[in-house]
Amino acid sequence: MSALTRRGFARMAGTTAVCVSATAGDAAAQPTTDIAQRFPQDFLWGTATASYQIEGAVTEDGRGLSIWDTFSRTPGKVRNNDTGDVATGHYHRFKDDVRLMAALGVKAYRFSIAWPRVFPQGTGAAHPKGLDFYNRLIDELLAHGIAPWATLYHWDLPQALQDRGGWESRDTARAFADYAGHVAARIGDRVKHLFTHNEISAFIELGYGQGIHAPGLKLPPKRLNQARHHAVLGHGLAVQAIRAAAQPGTRVGPAENINVCVPVIETEEHIRAAERATRELNAGYLTVMLEGRYTEAFLAWTGADAPSFTAEDLAAIASPVDFVGINIYAPHNYVRAAPDTPSGFALVPITATFPHMQTPWLKVGPEALYWGPRHVAKLWNVKDIYITENGCAGTDTPAADGIVYDTDRVMFLRNYLTQLQRATAAGVPVRGYFLWSLLDNFEWADGYASRFGLHYVDYVTQKRTPKLSAGLYREIIARNALA
Ligand code: IFM
Numbered sequence: 316m317s318a319l320t321r322r323g324f325a326r327m328a329g330t331t332a333v334c335v336s337a338t339a340g341d342a343a344a345q346p347t348t349d350i351a352q353r354f355p356q357d358f359l360w361g362t363a364t365a366s367y368q369i370e371g372a373v374t375e376d377g378r379g380l381s382i383w384d385t386f387s388r389t390p391g392k393v394r395n396n397d398t399g400d401v402a403t404g405h406y407h408r409f410k411d412d413v414r415l416m417a418a419l420g421v422k423a424y425r426f427s428i429a430w431p432r433v434f435p436q437g438t439g440a441a442h443p444k445g446l447d448f449y450n451r452l453i454d455e456l457l458a459h460g461i462a463p464w465a466t467l468y469h470w471d472l473p474q475a476l477q478d479r480g481g482w483e484s485r486d487t488a489r490a491f492a493d494y495a496g497h498v499a500a501r502i503g504d505r506v507k508h509l510f511t512h513n514e515i516s517a518f519i520e521l522g523y524g525q526g527i528h529a530p531g532l533k534l535p536p537k538r539l540n541q542a543r544h545h546a547v548l549g550h551g552l553a554v555q556a557i558r559a560a561a562q563p564g565t566r567v568g569p570a571e572n573i574n575v576c577v578p579v580i581e582t583e584e585h586i587r588a589a590e591r592a593t594r595e596l597n598a599g600y601l602t603v604m605l606e607g608r609y610t611e612a613f614l615a616w617t618g619a620d621a622p623s624f625t626a627e628d629l630a631a632i633a634s635p636v637d638f639v640g641i642n643i644y645a646p647h648n649y650v651r652a653a654p655d656t657p658s659g660f661a662l663v664p665i666t667a668t669f670p671h672m673q674t675p676w677l678k679v680g681p682e683a684l685y686w687g688p689r690h691v692a693k694l695w696n697v698k699d700i701y702i703t704e705n706g707c708a709g710t711d712t713p714a715a716d717g718i719v720y721d722t723d724r725v726m727f728l729r730n731y732l733t734q735l736q737r738a739t740a741a742g743v744p745v746r747g748y749f750l751w752s753l754l755d756n757f758e759w760a761d762g763y764a765s766r767f768g769l770h771y772v773d774y775v776t777q778k779r780t781p782k783l784s785a786g787l788y789r790e791i792i793a794r795n796a797l798a
Contacts, residue, residue: 362416362750366432371402371405377444404777409455412754433497463505464510467553468511487545495556519546548628555634573691574593579650579651592660639697672723689741709766719771719783
């Protein structure tokens with residue numbers, strides 16, 4: 316173990332602020348950085364969370380019921396029947412959590428606003444206290460030099476809207492736009508970056524298709540396709556509403572977890588095939604949002620179950636955005652060229668023993684962080700891309716010495732960020748990275764059993780303890796380079 320590493324451990328054990336970096340005047344430990352490992356100047360380092368996963372305080376200040384309150388309180392839906400009722404208690408501990416961010420050195424924080432706090436019934440009268448918490452949070456972030464980046468929808472749909480059909484109803488798309496405009500008008504003086512939805516593909520497929528997330532439905536194809544269409548429509552209408560309500564200079568975009576197709580071998584033919592596959596496998600999401608049309612293959616695949624839509628819908632869905640946020644955890648597919656097929660590509664089977672993290676869905680494929688943004692830039696000529704989520708869950712527990720040695724996550728981040736650096740060095744316009752997540756939190760159907768945080772949360776005391784990975788991330792940010 317190097318002196319630098321030992322010193323980092325010692326500090327981590329003793330305080331909440333992790334710092335394994337060398338400081339001025341500490342020449343012996345001063346790291347040297349290979350220029351080939353550096354990120355671009357002004358690269359934005361951040362971290363991310365979401366309202367229901369961390370806030371708790373679900374009955375405070377007039378918050379209405381969300382579909383996740385209903386779902387998680389239904390026995391058997393969430394592991395150990397965990398709920399977000401208390402979560403990490405962030406609603407009352409946000410100042411401590413901003414201090415953790417400041418200790419990491421992040422320049423931006425991506426959080427989400429709970430729609431049912433602002434409009435307890437989804438529409439109608441806004442609650443007078445609905446944005447108070449977020450105003451306090453935003454001010455605290457700015458006081459620490461951290462830019463607030465707000466997501467408007469991270470899955471906590473007001474239950475009242477679900478009772479009227481949720482995303483199966485076109486009215487929900489309109490209601491979302493109204494809510495987005497309302498929020499943008501009130502926080503746009505300080506929040507310059509807004510995301511519409513977080514991961515449409517996750518909340519639609521898992522919540523309305525597989526039934527393993529709220530609202531727990533398993534819709535037949537036609538209704539599922541329609542719900543997906545209303546969600547992308549909601550994105551487009553929200554972009555328009557934000558532009559109408561926010562101050563000039565406000566930037567808006569989606570945060571979508573794209574299906575990343577990795578060329579099985581990095582040759583021209585397989586790379587082209589992987590691009591085509593990325594376009595088709597995201598046809599109901601980013602592709603329609605950035606092209607304003609459903610691809611022929613998508614329409615052929617959905618057939619009689621295709622969603623009903625109008626040309627006006629498509630134009631709204633493709634309302635111009637200022638950046639594209641992509642959440643990337645794993646390569647979804649390895650792809651090879653298949654010149655004899657109509658699509659020109661074929662998916663290469665991934666074996667059951669493919670390495671994965673604690674969560675089986677999280678296959679380890681760091682090159683996804685190179686190919687994902689590269690495909691997005693190439694396919695849709697996107698000039699500003701942000702990695703809006705990336706991270707992993709691990710079997711994190713404090714050791715006898717009190718330190719959380721999350722070596723899985725350290726390894727994961729080092730490998731993934733190596734590929735991200737490769738992308739920036741190759742000229743892919745990735746402008747920033749938000750690590751998921753600042754804290755351990757409520758991991759949806761996994762409850763509190765999956766820990767994604769840079770900080771360990773003791774859910775009995777709510778004490779936060781920086782993990783080893785927090786030290787790594789702080790060092791990467793400080794160097795603006797791999798560490
Ligand atoms: O925790 C989630 C987050 O809410 C959405 N993206 C994936 C994360 C890890 O599963």
